[in-house]
Amino acid sequence: MPHDERISLVLQGGGALGSYQAGVYQALEEAGHAPEWLAGISIGAINAAIIAGNAPADRVAPLRAFWDLVSSQLTAEPLFPEGWGRRLFNEVSAAMAASDGVPGFFKPRFCPPALLAPEGTDGARSLYDTGPLRETLLELIDFDRINAKETRLSLGAVQIETGNFEYFDNHQRKIVPEHIMASGALPPGFPPVWIDGIAYWDGGLVSNTPLQYVLDTRRGSAAMTVFQVDLFSARGPMPKNLFDVMQREKDIRYSSRTRFNTDVSKLMMKFHEAAQRLLERYPELLKDDPDIRMLAEVQCDGPVTIMHLINRSESYESHSKDYEFSRATVNGHWQSGYADTVHSLHHKRWINRKPPRHGIAVYDLGSASP
Helix, strand or coil: CCCCCEEEEEECCCHHHHHHHHHHHHHHHHCCCCCCEEEEECHHHHHHHHHHCCCHHHCHHHHHHHHHHHCCCCCCCCCCCCHHHHHHHHHHHHHHHHHHCECCCEEECCCCCHHHCCCCCHHHHCCEECHHHHHHHHHHCCHHHHHCCCCEEEEEEEECCCCCEEEEECCCCCCCHHHHHHHCCCCCCCCCEEECCEEEEEHHHCCCCCHHHHHHHCCCCCCEEEEEEECCCCCCCCCCCHHHHHHHHHHHHHHCCHHHHHHHHHHHHHHHHHHHHHHHHCCHHHHHCHHHHHHHCCCCCCCEEEEEEECCCCCCCCCCHHHCCCHHHHHHHHHHHHHHHHHHHCCHHHHCCCCCCCCEEEECCCCCCC
16 A cells, blocks of 8 residues: 555444444554544444544554443354354344343433333433443543544534534544444434534434545545445345345445445546646636636545445344344454455455546455355
8 A cells, every 4th residue: 555645444333233343443453554534423433433542552452342341241152153043143132232231332211211201301212321331432432542633533423403414523623422422322222412502313314424524524635545344235135024124224224325425426526627627728817707716616636545345244134233232243243344354455456456546446345255
């Protein structure tokens, strides 16, 4: 990888699937590709904040601590690694998370239940209390390090009352635990998070990937490499039953059309480049025209290379996969993320690639699984 390229790691939301991102980061760190910019939504925001909030040489350990904690409720190995036996194991694990909560993350509200709680309270607006997550974030993250801006951190959330998407960026504001929690406050499970008098929910309600934010807000002519990590695959098989339908619907909804966003960004960069070429040929007198002045304000930023890493569904997974926190599954996702990243970094197309002179080049090099 060229030494003058900036590296960005972009992390999608996806609950328990997020350990895949931790495996991706471990492989990137071992390959010497530490990101200068981390952008995340929901569980991606949690992983991104843990990475940014620790010294570069010490980041894998707190990631492992987080994922070991949230998977500590069910640490037994499944009797059957595949098929219906494994699917039953996963469904039991998901049911445990739904009924008892997840250690260090969230706990259920029992008294009173949401339908009987006073209107306007968190108890009436959510099924779970995310107080444990705040304590976990304070334990695992050095917020002074985040706010020293050693690594750029951008976290996406949505304002509840306006529906507007917003990014909390440590280059623009001080980051506290509530910004991370707001990015992952998925209703109706989790309560709104209030920041400066504004209530927020999970950014995945509007867009589940922060890729567009990174492409739109970067500045300068320096080349950038983006490792885009998706936890839901936009492509998948035709469902065979109602359980498959629910899983496929969730995959499509939360994959957030990553390829569509990339294609739009490619097209916009081509328009920017065409505008600059036209301006170079325009007579000087016409540059007072307001339309020409608008074109002149368009900036042509440096080229972008995107490596797309996608968590692929296992045959035994179902629609509950994003809240299935068993130790076996969490470790499996971590190992898949690690293996897919090693596979992609060693792929001959990646090794032999030529960085683009302008525009966007995308590499989707598949998974390490056969």
